[in-house]
Amino acid sequence: MRYIGKSYPIHDAGSKAAGRAVYAGDMELKGMLHMALLFSTIPHGIVKHLVCSKALALPGVVDVIHCFNTTEKEYNQYQTQFGQDLVHTARIFNSHVRYVGDRIAGVIAETEAIARKAVSLIEVEYEEMAYSLDMFDTLTGKIDGIHETGAVFEGGEHVTGTKPEGEGLVEIHTATDLSRINHICMETHACVADYDRYGDELTVYSPNQTVYGIRTILGDIFEMDYNRIRVIKTTMGGSFGGKQEWVLEPVVAAAALRTGRPVKLVFNRNETMVSTYSRAPMHFDADFVFSEDGTLKGVDCDLLLDAGAYLGNSLNYARTVAHKLFRGYKYPYCRFHSRVALTNTIIGGAFRGWTSPEATIMFEHNMNMAARKLKMDPVDLRIKNVMHPGDEDPLIDTPIGNFKAEEALRQGREHFEWDKRKEEVRTFNQENTRYKRGLGVALGAHVNSFYPSKTDYARVDMRLSETGSVHCNITLHDHGCGTVTAFQMIAAEELGLPLNKVAVGEGDTRYTPLDVGCFSSRTTFVQGRATVECARKFKARLADHASKLAGIPAEDMVVEEETVHSVSRPEICYTWSQIADQSQQVLKQEVFVSYEYIPDSNPGVAGAHYAMVEVDTYTGMTKILDYLAVHDIGQAINREICVAQTQGAVVMGSGAALSEHVITRANGRPCGSLKDYHVINSFEAPTVRVEFIEDGETEGPYGAKSIGEVCHTPVTAAVVGAVNDALDSDMNSIPLSPDVITGYLRERMER
Template structure:
């Protein structure tokens, strides 16, 4: 292959490096109004009065919008396709606030400074209600209104036959994970342009589902779908933060009311508090093993705090129940999931969609089981991981050529696991201050919605007059190179340079209806769609050439941007010549369309290894070495895959060692990066990456599988396992930050 498997920069790398690329916050339109939101200052209560006189008196203010002068219609921020039957949970501006940061009002003004100034003058009177901020006070019903239950949703599933306990060793572990901020470089932003004469709204937004936003806005504003256009703008990162809708409904309502364009951009504080977070979770895992280490049964009881609104929590916790089956062989499985709603920031999508949390719980249990059984940690995993040819027991879908066992074995050798274990033991015996340890984390994920939804994609390609290719797919590039990967797939099939393919991102006025960038489906589903569309265009090119020269398709080949005859060297026509000849002589464009619906969801897995050093005097942990082994099938753009994995490792280290959003006794959440301790690139060693490409998929383009979410799944478990190995501990509450470690060491000394 000429392009597939080769390193390529992302399509807008030069523009970003030069500061030329435009983000949503850079969009400026004539006659634009700027919006500043007024957020609730209490965690739970009713709005009794909103006084706007002082704000309206500021020169340049176009209007103040609040719960008493706007629609009471509701919408669901999580809804992204028409088939989701979800109740409306939120008003754009609410009179019943559920957390500090809930939207109460907004000011629209001639510039941002004026809007911010006027917003500070809006006076809101509340009737305060009892509130809850944690698992226990929420379960007690502290914040429940009359008729409400603390548990808002409950899910139970059981797979297999419960075994006889005779001779089995039971291992129980409890893990607790805090809220996490997505920490995208670009905050949430959107611009909505209103044409009152055409009754048209155009929304510019960095998002993961242009058609999802169109659906929600059109239904909420009672507009026909074709009157709402949503354009995906350049995105500065998402990790799930930009796949739910809370800016767009507010901005669209104000734009339609004023009849002018508006811009709404969140501050970092608003992005942390008022958007979505990874929800707090507590989980108990009870496993039963044979003495030889064979896993016989697994039970999980998981509690998810959805925050102020349920949002995606019901789906999120159900998805978690299927994630163990993407990596391990589990004869009997029992799962109970409960969702509670506290007066805290709303939980939402986060990279891996619960697989990372499942892996933290699962891998902690495996480490403890290895200790109790006296079996080496990697050996215990090797005994229980899924093998090629096995199926996902929950969905029944074959996992095809899954390579998690190879990832464990090759990683063990490349990481020098056995040598490090011995070296760390000697080091720890001689060091009075530092402790070293190694950890391993395994995880699995999917590549598509299938079989939950019958996933599909649509693509259209055509030749321009100069022989370049115009491609249309509904893509949502997060900044990681999706556009480049799709161009490479198309160009490989057509045997042309990838620079000869034009491909923009999602635009509901131009690109076909699509689910969006969820479930790691882009490369697997849309990549295959691009492949099929390119194959159809290649066939069309050969057919049009055959028609022009009175030949058969089989006698022709497409090579290096030209069509040649296998038997007649005189037949040699470039794509530019063909496009023009088809228009002039055949009176038709050279174009093709393809729709692809997958019927598989192969296993995609990762195994990460971490070596850490814990300072027992300060509680700080240093990551000494890190290796990520990923089973992803054929990498389309290996450099892009490596970058995804390295970023995921950095996120995982942060989740394991530093990051948490805390809620104060007044209900206020962490609202500044100065108090939310991110793991920086300078804190890490070189992240080594090993790609296993022999476990190729049957349906993915060129055998590719997914990478974006699976690369995050094993990261935190590997680091947590290394810390517990270093301290000979069984820490269960993340993050393992200095406070956590020093508290544990103090308790050990006291005991």
């Protein structure tokens, strides 16, 4: 292939390196105002009085909007589609504050500095209420009045098959605790909104994952017709799920509607960490049942999820865990029950993988404990139980396609030299007392679309310019990972054009097609397939126009490179530029096509990750010595970008395994600084080898499947497994920080 599978820089790499890329926080519009917010300083209570007179008197302050002068309409920041069935408890500003960081008011001023100074002048009087910082504390009824809808929600129960009983069964009982972690994108949250009073049009600029989702929530909150709201996706400096839900957009829109001028709000790092949302803490209680030969017979699992102060996506998030339990392994029985508890802490929300990493941490830990009890090699146990091509996901009754989990495990085992390293690690640990080494393996699996559980579709438009180039109109949301470039490659490959003759834009509700958004790893698989089919239709339209111009049958016309010529009469040949010109002048038509694609499959995608670590038993510090990630990707589109995504995911997942944890103090104040929240630094990051299994046998473009989320899915589980192997331990309270490790070792010595 000409482009597919090769490597190209992302479309705006040069402008980013030169500092010329324009992010939402860089935007300047005529007459722009700036905004800063006042947040609650208590975890739970009622705002009794709010005195804004000093703030309003400060020169440069235009207005103060707050919980007593803005709409009290409730919404759910997770809303992504019209008419979604969600629990609405959030408001733009709250007089009933439910966590430290809850929004109370916003100052609108001529500069950001003035706005921030004015915020400090606002006086707040609270009536404090009982609060809960722990989901188990919530279960006692301590904060039942946090919302009218209550504090504890049933996620429901999923049951498939018959519970295994009888002799010869081996049972594994584990508890898994996952901490709250942040997305830590390079770009903090930012948004610009502008309201044209004369045209009654609201325009919102933000880095986001679905422009149409924002349009629906703003229209519903402010009771505006959707066609009066325009949402434009801006250059994004990372998301990882952190910009899938709508935090700033309603706030800034309210300010723009109030003032009739453009308003910009940019969160600093502290505000982004505390007052947006995070990955929710989870507690799993699991029972796994195996036969004596290692065959997995059943899984019984209860989940309690900490939603934070507002429900958001948490019910959906908890329920989704059930669906992730059947993406990698095949077994006849499963019972999964979930509950969600609110606490007076940071809101839980979307995170890269949408429960796949969390489910994998729990599942793979049980596989490791089972391998230890059964005296089986951990890789052998996994190979014995993985799903295979053609197997069906029992929860959605959908085949998982050409799923290459076993091949990934076997290839990883060989290339990581697993068997050889087991002996080397055993010898090293016998010869060393302070430092211990261990090996970990984890299988991660994920999806490629919403099908069949939710609505999914994509539309692509293509039009020919007079110079013979093609504009591909599609609603993309590039997170900074190269989506635009990948779609240039897909379109150019099918059209037979140079990359620079294909233009691809991003989401804009005024001009780009309706789309459900960039999540569930659907972009390449669904929208990419739509792009291929649209390009094929486009070439057929070119041949049709050329045949009309030449007066010969379309079947006789062939599209090759940048020309269309007759098979029977080679002298009849048109360049694409000529067809564009003569279509307008002679046929009175534009060369334009539109294609709509509805997926009817959701193949599984798998990654087998292998890790070797070294643990300092004196300090609890863990070093990742080597890492291999083998992925069933179908077909890499932009190869080096896929490799880089995987390497970045390993750094992210390693941080979750070893250090990342949002600390919430006893007074409800969470840490909002990278000084207190340690992410893996460059010198700590392991060397990550990445290998792809490519067969091209899926419905995706050129056989491509997803990589962006599945490459994160097994990481934490692999690293945790390696630490437990090194220490012969059974820890699964994440992260395994130095304090956790030394505490465990100290307790073990005292037993």
